[in-house]
Amino acid sequence: MRRDSALISKNMQPVLEQLLVLQNRDQKIRTIERELKMAPVEKKEFEERLASAHAAVEAIKHKGREIEVARKSLELDAHVRRDSIAKLKTQQFQTRKNEEFAALGNEVKRYEAEVQGIEDKELELMDETEKLKPQIAEHEKHLAGQKTQVAEQLGDLKAKIQAIEAELQRLTAERATLAAQIDEEVVERYERLFASKGDAAVVPIEHEVCMGCHMKVTTQTAVRVKGRKEIVGCEQCGRILYLEV
Numbered sequence: 001m002r003r004d005s006a007l008i009s010k011n012m013q014p015v016l017e018q019l020l021v022l023q024n025r026d027q028k029i030r031t032i033e034r035e036l037k038m039a040p041v042e043k044k045e046f047e048e049r050l051a052s053a054h055a056a057v058e059a060i061k062h063k064g065r066e067i068e069v070a071r072k073s074l075e076l077d078a079h080v081r082r083d084s085i086a087k088l089k090t091q092q093f094q095t096r097k098n099e100e101f102a103a104l105g106n107e108v109k110r111y112e113a114e115v116q117g118i119e120d121k122e123l124e125l126m127d128e129t130e131k132l133k134p135q136i137a138e139h140e141k142h143l144a145g146q147k148t149q150v151a152e153q154l155g156d157l158k159a160k161i162q163a164i165e166a167e168l169q170r171l172t173a174e175r176a177t178l179a180a181q182i183d184e185e186v187v188e189r190y191e192r193l194f195a196s197k198g199d200a201a202v203v204p205i206e207h208e209v210c211m212g213c214h215m216k217v218t219t220q221t222a223v224r225v226k227g228r229k230e231i232v233g234c235e236q237c238g239r240i241l242y243l244e245v
């Protein structure tokens, strides 16, 4: 009787084949889920690139504004001194004292020299402003380019996510159907293994070596795998073994 029951024992080959198809879908699902996890990282990279282009434009414009403020302040300084010069000259022509006339004249000269110095600085700043203009234009051009590029990339990413999510749904439904066709206990064993191993739960055996952990299995295990009458696990890593046909 025992011998008979062994003879009619179920051929496990179709189950192993079903498990391999299930595993294929699960691996695809795993890859897709990783891609989905990367999507926010990609999105952040795009947005940061745009923000940095924005910041570069703002920084150079800020520099331009600072130069303008400094130039206006110099303009005011020069204006104050010119007013003083005018007043001193009036005083100079009103005085009848030679000493006072000379002293006022000296003060006028001192102010005039100061005005000259201020005007030189103003010219330097105007020069800086001129030099800044093409730089600002360049940064603005770069920003405009980035805006277009990032908008495109974000659009592509959104479309990619939508396609991936649809694919994920399809695969999830498919794997559920596949799993339902396999013995529940076998599926549970497979799922535990698949969750704990990074790669595969069902692996081939080649020259009595498990292709999951690359360790040699015992001859007894190899014989049981070849028999295809039961689900056989690698004694080292526990992965389900099959013989490639």
Ligand SMILES: [Zn+2]
Residues within 6 Å of the ligand: 210, 211, 212, 213, 214, 215, 234, 235, 236, 237, 238, 239
């Ligand atoms: Zn193994």
